[in-house]
Amino acid sequence: MERDGNIRLLMAEEQTLLSRERTMHSYMQTGLAFTSVGLVVIKFLDGILYLIAGVFFMIVGGLLIFESGRRYVRFRKAVRLLREKEARLGYEIGTMI
Numbered sequence: 523m524e525r526d527g528n529i530r531l532l533m534a535e536e537q538t539l540l541s542r543e544r545t546m547h548s549y550m551q552t553g554l555a556f557t558s559v560g561l562v563v564i565k566f567l568d569g570i571l572y573l574i575a576g577v578f579f580m581i582v583g584g585l586l587i588f589e590s591g592r593r594y595v596r597f598r599k600a601v602r603l604l605r606e607k608e609a610r611l612g613y614e615i616g617t618m619i
Contacts, residue, residue, distance in 0.1 A: 553586030
């Protein structure tokens, strides 16, 4: 019975990590979109106001991309710890054969 509980707990942790990965990808996509919009505004619209708006969009995009990278590092660490826990318990839930 304890084995079933361990497997359920590991599967729940795996699902949590997968949802964190999707969030990380969303941050990256949003950051790239903001950066792209900033570049388009700067390239095709004239005026100081548009230049400021474009730079603002690019800064926000850069911050989102940075946050995505930070989340990626934390995600990889969490996956490594989960794999170590699985190996310690003698399971192969997330390993590729």
